[in-house]
Amino acid sequence: MRRICDFFGVEEHEILLPYNQFQRLIQVRPEATPSKVSELPETDHMKQMGKAGNTELDKYQGYYFEYHISMACPSKLLRMLVCIERQGDKVYYKRTERFKESQHERVCHGVYLGMAHFLTDRIFMVDYESLTGHEISQTILFPTFKNRVSRLSGLKLGVSGSGERMPCAARVVYEYLGQSVNIMKALRLCGLYDMDTPEIEDSIKKAVKNNIDPHEMHFRARH
Numbered sequence: 001m002r003r004i005c006d007f008f009g010v011e012e013h014e015i016l017l018p019y020n021q022f023q024r025l026i027q028v029r030p031e032a033t034p035s036k037v038s039e040l041p042e043t044d045h046m047k048q049m050g051k052a053g054n055t056e057l058d059k060y061q062g063y064y065f066e067y068h069i070s071m072a073c074p075s076k077l078l079r080m081l082v083c084i085e086r087q088g089d090k091v092y093y094k095r096t097e098r099f100k101e102s103q104h105e106r107v108c109h110g111v112y113l114g115m116a117h118f119l120t121d122r123i124f125m126v127d128y129e130s131l132t133g134h135e136i137s138q139t140i141l142f143p144t145f146k147n148r149v150s151r152l153s154g155l156k157l158g159v160s161g162s163g164e165r166m167p168c169a170a171r172v173v174y175e176y177l178g179q180s181v182n183i184m185k186a187l188r189l190c191g192l193y194d195m196d197t198p199e200i201e202d203s204i205k206k207a208v209k210n211n212i213d214p215h216e217m218h219f220r221a222r223h
Contacts, residue, residue: 001015010026056118056143057084057086057091057116057117057118057123058086059147059149060084060116060123060143060149060152061084061085061086061091061179062083062084062149062176062177062178062179062180063081063082063083063084063176063177063178063179063180063181063186064081064082064083064084064152064174064175064176064177065079065080065081065082065174065175065177065186065189065190066078066079066080066081066082066095066172066173066174066175067079067080067172067173067174067175067200067204067207067208068156068170068171068172068173068208069170069171069208069209069210070099070192071158071159071160071161071166071168071170072160072161073192075195076192076193076194076195077192077193077194077195077197077200077205077208078097078099078191078192078193079189079190079191079193079200080095080096080097080098080190081095081096081098081183081186081187081190082094082095082096082174083096084116090115091115091116091117092113092114092115092116093113093114093115093116093125093127094111094112094113094114095110095111095112095114095127096109096110096111096112096187096190097109097110097111097112097190098187098190098191099190099191099192109131110129110131110132110161111129111130111131112127112128112129112130112135112137113127113128113130114126114127114128115127118143121142121143122140122141122142122143123140123141123142123143123152123154124138124139124140125138125139125140125141126138127139134159135158135159135161136158137156137157137158137159138156138157138158139154139155139156139157139172140154140155140156140221141153141154141172141174142154142221142223149176150175150176151173151174151175151176151204152173152174152176153171153172153173153174153207153221153222153223154171154172154221155169155170155171155172155219155220155221156169156170156172157169158170169210169219170208170210171207171208171209171210171221171222172208173204173207173208175204207222
């Protein structure tokens, strides 16, 4: 009875009224109009974010290697594959994580899906981990003012994949690979690396170190 009343928008005592009385009650009552998606507060916010400077992101489309100190394994450097692309009037991206902590462990994957926005000379990226839904992360990058995209640097904020799920901030570098790549070969190069590995350039390793100078009051990106 309660479910029937909820469906038709009436009270239990009303549905038990004599037919004529119930009919008059329903006739004078205003019709319930279903809520429109556009009436939800977050809808307008998402529309505004979707308009945020996406034309400026066109030259940043393509594939990147992302580098940062691993939040789950702080002694290691993590390399991920990122694809930024336009779909309609919005710019989306996909970050693919592939690593194993030791030779005896199986390979783990993480796929992060998100949207990118260009706001006042900064690139804002917000994504979520699509396989588990356990994490939302944000990355803010400096754009390049050169015609050719090479590297982008900034900060990222997320949660470590370890059991403690510690909120962490880390410096990050995006290395541009091109408009198209051999995805399988690129993914095979992704994973955890020792900080002294010769496979990653010293300039990248230096750029992602999370040291802080004594005079600094905040953890800052390195341009």
